[in-house]
Amino acid sequence: MNASAGSESVSDVDIESDEEPFDLSRPFTRKQALAAGITPNRLRGPGFVRLHTGVFVAADVELTPLIRAEAALTTYADTAFASHATAARISGLPLPALPGEHVTVMAQKDRHRIGGVVCHCALKAEVRTVAGVRVSLIEQNFVELATLLTLVDLVVVGDHLVRKNPNGLGRLQRHCAQATGPGAAAARQALAYVRTGVDSPMETRLRMLIVLAGLPEPLVNQLVGEESELDFRKYDLCWPAIKLIVEYDGRQHVERQEQWESDIDRREKIDDDGWRILVFIAKDIYTTPGNTLDRIHRQLVARRLPDVPTHLSPQWQLHFPGRP
Template sequence: MELDTTRPFPRWQGLRAGISRATLDGPGYQRVLHGVVIAAGVPITPRVRAQGALACFFAHAFASHATAARVWGVPIETGPGEHVTVPVAGERLRRDGVTCHVRADASAVVVDGVRVSSLPDLFVELAGDVPLVELVVLGDWMVRRKGITPARLIGACRSAPGVAGRLARRAAAYVRTGVDSPMETRLRMLLVLAGLPEPRVNVTIRDVDGEPVRRFDLSWPEGKVIVEYDGRHHVEREEQWEVDLARREEIDDHGWRILVVVARGIYRDPGSTVDRVWRLLRARGVPDVPSRPSQAWRPHFPGHASYL
């Protein structure tokens, strides 16, 4: 029996192919999961672990939940362990390190040679494991980077049951188009959960002649207010930093106010960020700004150093 040892395979297949137990246990092979090995020297990537998780299942099983998320390369942290979904309970298997789910109506696609959950299904699957803000980060990423529409995510969540289904539907309602980065999403969600008017995403600012000057992360055009997330990449690229400063000065000349938020203002001191933005919106006369910010953001942004 010919066996491709550069792909994960169950030990029993190796034995059937004529590889001895001593050889399988020797330095020529490495463990992927319990009972599943691969040739030594092959990097154990998320793709390889997904293949290993599927190695003992029938062909129409697929990697799902956190396993599928890692294969897709989603921009959020996922929990440990591998996940496989099968269409009927009779195909469910017990395997160490693998959680098996049963879902008859799930859809799968092939990514990097591995059958995985489709993105709308993955959004719903992760609602049971991922907090609200990170689920919105995932949705914004799917829309911006993978061409999924917010309407498709809302549709996928419509009949999802239980607490996870409710969280998925709530998160899908916050997903927006054109969001450039996960930190933009986190900043926007901090402000929205604080009860502030929702900003417009990535509006292009133009000069008096109608020429585009710059596109900013979050803005309230009615008050000429801009809030931007500023990451370390600006500091590390001095030339880009200088260009950004010049553009900000030009925007200021046209009556706009710019407030810059860094990672500390989201992870370590979110309350200060909420207060700064709230005060600026009030000062600039932006409609529907509350008399005080809501405290509903607090469970989602604890503001501890351990969250960095």
Template sequence: MDFDPRSPFRRRTALEAGVSAKSLRGPAFRQVLPGAYVAATTTLTPLVRARAALLPYDDVAWASHATAARVYDLPIPTIAEEHVSVARAGLRRRHRGVRAHVGGEAPTRYVDGVRVSAPEMLFVEMAGVLGLVDLVVLGDAMVRRRLVTPEELVRFCSEVRHKAVAAARRAASYVRAKVDSPMETRLRMLIVLAGLPEPVVNLEVRDERGEVIRKYDLAYPAVRVAVEYNGKVHVLTLEAWEADLGRRDDIDDSGWRLLPVIGSGIYRDPLSTLRRVHRVLLARGLPGTPLRLDDTWRAHFPGHADAA
């Protein structure tokens, strides 16, 4: 029989192929999951782990939830175990390290030969696991990877039946195109959940010839205000620092107000970020800017004293 140790296999399969139990315990092999092995030289990628999780199911299951997200290489928090789904409860199997869900007739697709939840279905599945902001991060990343469009996501969530569909519908309404990173999503959600007008994502500023001369992460073009997330690259290299200085000179000349935000302004002290943005929008007279911030953001950015 064909036996390729580079792909996950069961102990019984190895024994039938002539691999001794002693060899299986030796340095030539490693366990991917309890009862699932692979050659020690094989890199344990999400795809390899998904194949191992599906071994007991003989093609009646597919990778779903966090496992599917990892196969698609999408940004999610660390989630324990591998996750698979089956059409009905009677098809579930006990397998240590793997959590089995009942997915009904959920749409699926194949990624490198592994059956996984379709992106729009994965979004709904993760609505039962993630909070609002992390779910929007996931949706924005799906759109960025061209796995789905915001319109397709909203439409699917409006039609599918699932216990987490209410959370999925809410999150889908916030998913946008052209978002470059998870931190840009978090910054936008912080602003919107505080009741401030939603900024334009990745606004392109053009010169009189129509050429793009500047691009802002989040912008309010009506009052020339831009809010941008600055990662460590902006402060760790002299070249990036000098480029930022030159860019800010150009921005000042054109009348734009740039509000840079770093990680601590989202995770540790989001209130100070909101106050800065709020103050500038009020000063510049942006229509629709409330006099007071909404407290909805506090439940979704709880890592600081003011959120209590």
């Protein structure tokens, strides 16, 4: 092909080979490009993006998690698959920023180093296929993530998984119970904290802050209200026995006027019923978690919830260090 292609995008151009048109919209190696007639100079030009050493794709291709996974797998054996953070990104799981891609091979002889790719080895694996790309099964991926994530971040992932598929909790429990090797123990520990019906990662974090401090665990998204009036309202976390509610208020609540007005209305109604509601925002969890716990602890004691410890467990400080 020459420069006369005009405005036609690179990924739309067929380059003839001995077999079939060369697909530039999928990651390919330098060797494959040269065999298809792409010159080294053109490969270094603006029409292509180098994803890894010797692995390229057309510059107009959106670099989705699936494309990045396929690029990472390009130079590995056909039995290799996307795993760990790479598989989680394909599944849309809520992760902190984790650099690089992860692949797993089934034999030590298939391992090799590529910049930006972490290569693992497993003797056995459960794999699914997503758009032609081999990816860790969801339950296996949860155990893999246990080698990368903190306890709280892993519980965030678990809560997300069972919210998307409540029936999947049993499969996750069975898989973790049988798992061995790296991540297995940490996965089982995190799974013990996973709850169904959690609406957001920040709700998980707030609940974990409370539980790791040794306070009685609140109910998740419990319906609160008078049955006679058929006026039930759902709140993030609560202790019904003492009429105490804890809610996380995300930024989107402030940005949407109608949501903000609705929240004010329902909070006024709940106050009228004798409930107390404590509202927290991101800084209360990330910056001043100690103050947050003090507020909750005082209310639990004042309202005489049974089994509330006099002093908080210091365990929470390992996971929520806060900032000055």
